[in-house]
Amino acid sequence: MIVYGSGGLGREVVSMFSNEAGEMSRKAKLADDFLWHPDCWPDKSDFVVAVGDGKLRETMAARALRSGHHMCFGNFGMYAPSVDLMPGVLILKGATLTVDIQIGIGVLINICAMVGHDCILEDWCSIQPNANLSGCKIGKYAYVGMGANVVAAKKGEPMRCIGEGAVIGAGAVVTHDVPAGETWVGNPARRIG
């Protein structure tokens, strides 16, 4: 298993694979983005991309796929059998996913994040440590910072939506929809960019 990424997240993911039993996990290696291009990996390597930024994950995954490698998923958290995992999804230790959740390609669910019922996580979005979600849609490439809470819409209201590429700051409490590309912080969350 190649863990493609060179930062702290990559080291965390290697350590999680290394603590798992089995041949594949004993071979987990960190591939530094700049020093070890996928063309130099062994033929048809299994890989996951471990970087926090969704667009960069997508670019790196595309590069590795072009070089003929096989994108896997890594799960070290807990999820109900009804949760579908797409290739490239990374669920780190302590993360919990409950029921009626759709997860797109290359989504990152970081340490101890909680994804509650009725959530849609679109491709390449990033949910950082201790974030807490329920009843919401997180758009493609969106970034939910550590400890942020996205509060579900009230019963009978449409699902809470965080738009494509939006950024939710660490510790925010989001009680409104966040349009695509905007940055919101604080409690209650407000727009800063």
Ligand SMILES: CC(C)(COP(=O)(O)OP(=O)(O)OC[C@H]1O[C@@H](n2cnc3c(N)ncnc32)[C@H](O)[C@@H]1OP(=O)(O)O)[C@@H](O)C(=O)NCCC(=O)NCCS
């Ligand atoms: C939201 C965030 C992306 C903004 O970064 P930025 O664009 O560089 O913003 P700045 O640091 O210039 O701050 C702009 C203003 O927002 C405030 N602010 C920034 N982040 C904030 C946060 N999380 N909560 C409350 N206020 C925040 C700053 O205090 C500043 O306020 P001021 O203008 O009154 O001084 C960043 O602060 C953040 O929270 N990132 C998430 C980090 C994270 O979760 N990492 C996970 C690693 S595993």
